[in-house]
């Protein structure tokens with residue numbers, strides 16, 4: 001997945017797959033959000049250059065695309081770290097110490113939320129409930145769920161990811 | 165081929181993330197190694213509900229319930245239980261099961277439950293349409309298409325008394341009749357699977373465990389209102405549910421149960437997925453439609469209601485996942501049967517995601533009318549670590565806090581509203597003595613302010629002001645006047661906001677002010693937070709009498725604010741202290757004091 005992102009980015013243009021996807025969706029009404037999902041899946045965020053191309057392919061104004069991207073929390077305008085961490089700040093996780101996890105993680109990474117570490121390895125964001133509340137507090141790293149995370153265990157988890 | 169035994173492994177997200185996939189592989193390997201492939205089948209099912217102790221394994225027909233099963237345990241389960249018929253005692257949740265008299269239904273967690281919506285969750289493999297069909301799947305659709313007119317379907321639903329489970333509780337049959345009454349032409353059926361309430365995952369589990377039930381219900385709705393196109397609007401944060409739905413749509417289409425001329429009739433119905441993108445307000449129906457149309461998800465004033473003028477201006481019915489999951493059962497068993505379950509005003513069952521400071525967190529389904537006490541103490545096993553129950557919140561950020569004196573209130577729409585909360589979509593969060601009410605209220609407001617779309621001023625400005633007051637109070641700078649202002653803003657916001665988000669956002673404030681005023685007053689007058697949550701109000705010190713100088717606190721302090729020689733009294737430099745509480749937790753001699 002990560003190498004795929006790197007490849008797509010170094011190409012710096014729309015991939016054939018994306019072009020095909022847009023051609024397929026072009027005529028379905030309301031396809032913009034589905035296309036943006038696909039773009040983000042590929043690049044990890046919505047690169048400015050690609051947003052221009054999407055505007056052209058779907059024939060929607062760029063302003064509308066930015067309106068949509070900035071409305072929805074899910075879409076990112078900047079490149080995330082190579083490893084993406086989501087800390088759940090839903091109610092169940094909040095009650096069970098989600099805030100302490102955030103503080104600890106910021107300490108370990110040396111940067112705050114929504115910031116990429118200088119080496120480009122990590123970025124973390126707070127999200128609202130990933131639907132595993134029974135396992136609170138919950139952390140998601142590169143799509144993998146870590147449940148009942150203790151602040152003490154964070155160092156080990158991050159170190160292990162770093163090694164991969 | 166009939167198998168003699170089945171090993172059911174929970175494949176809900178919680179269990180899967182807890183090594184569930186490796187467990188299935190290990191079990192399959194063991195079954196094969198023991199030459200049992202012809203006799204034993206390992207089935208990965210949907211959520212069994214008991215998420216607290218996942219991954220869960222259930223063995224049929226013996227009905228044995230194993231908890232916290234790790235891949236390493238697979239060999240013992242197969243060689244001991246399956247081959248030798250000896251229960252693996254150490255993995256049992258309830259040791260009574262070792263005498264083999266107690267089935268899963270006999271466990272406290274399941275005893276008071278009644279499963280309509282979750283009927284197939286944890287029973288079938290959600291990726292196999294045949295298993296759904298074997299349990300009467302698509303039979304209700306067949307019945308509707310061949311034996312009932314669209315009007316009959318709507319009549320049956322009205323008689324059943326089913327009300328929307330997305331929160332508002334609007335009678336489903338009535339909603340359908342509005343859309344059906346619109347002139348024929350393009351109409352839409354939309355399933356609301358946005359599940360924005362943080363701390364709730366009922367819809368996710370239903371979609372992951374029984375996706376076909378939703379597709380079937382949507383097709384029935386399409387038939388009843390005259391729509392040929394359906395959309396499931398689902399959160400992008402639920403990848404497993406998306407995958408299972410996509411797979412289910414492909415299978416149903418292959419079987420001719422969706423698509424053109426279903427079962428040879430003139431009725432055609434297609435379903436597509438549309439992904440949400442992390443905006444809570446998109447759960448609100450008009451905002452949801454804007455989002456499907458590819459726009460910013462801003463709500464619009466109603467009327468016109470979507471049933472009259474919805475998606476792309478066409479009549480549209482929007483129903484919640486859980487509402488839909490009830491419908492095939494209602495058609496098969498009849499409105500009469502359904503309306504006997506529940507209370508006077510609220511029929512059927514309700515699924516709750518039971519979370520927070522409770523022993524058995526998990527997914528439960530109970531008949532309407534069950535009391536909170538039964539849910540929290542009988543099913544949920546009471547409060548964690550024997551602590552004191554403080555409050556329960558239903559309805560998430562739109563709901564209210566329910567204090568102990570209402571533990572015996574029955575769950576139904578009217579009763580919950582009368583005590584200042586709402587039914588909501590099914591999040592049920594339990595708080596104990598360690599939770600600070602103003603702090604949790606602040607958490608909810610922070611959420612709604614964050615998620616306000618900003619279109620209307622009462623919500624955009626009112627929410628921000630309320631949040632500022634709560635911050636002030638939790639920081640120890642609140643005044644009595646702030647409380648009065650909060651009440652006033654809350655009432656105005658509730659009345660003047662454009663959509664349900666702003667109208668209900670003050671609920672946590674209003675209910676907590678009503679039932680937990682003493683905690684607010686303590687924060688304001690005494691600068692005290694009894695739960696020890698509001699850091700600005702805390703002061704840590706070390707007791708001269710109790711400190712033995714073990715150095716544990718000094719070693720754990722992340723900012724080196726504690727000094728002292730071994731076997732000497734330690735001291736905390738309060739100016740350097742960041743009030744993280746680690747010293748308090750680590751001290752075995754109750755020598756760290758918090759006030």
Ligand SMILES: Cc1cc2nc3c(=O)[nH]c(=O)nc-3n(C[C@H](O)[C@H](O)[C@H](O)COP(=O)(O)O)c2cc1C
Pocket residue numbers: 327328329330331332333334336356357358359360361444445446447448449450482483484485487488589663664665
């Ligand atoms: C702010 C807000 C958020 C909502 N979120 C959801 C949601 O996540 N899921 C849902 O089914 N309904 C949600 N609703 C309710 C829907 O607007 C709508 O009433 C519901 O989907 C109708 O389906 P039902 O009649 O089957 O309950 C929300 C409402 C508001 C005001």
Ligand code: FES
Pocket residue numbers: 088089090091092093094128129130131132133134136137138362363364
């Ligand atoms: S609140 Fe964290 S997973 Fe639901």
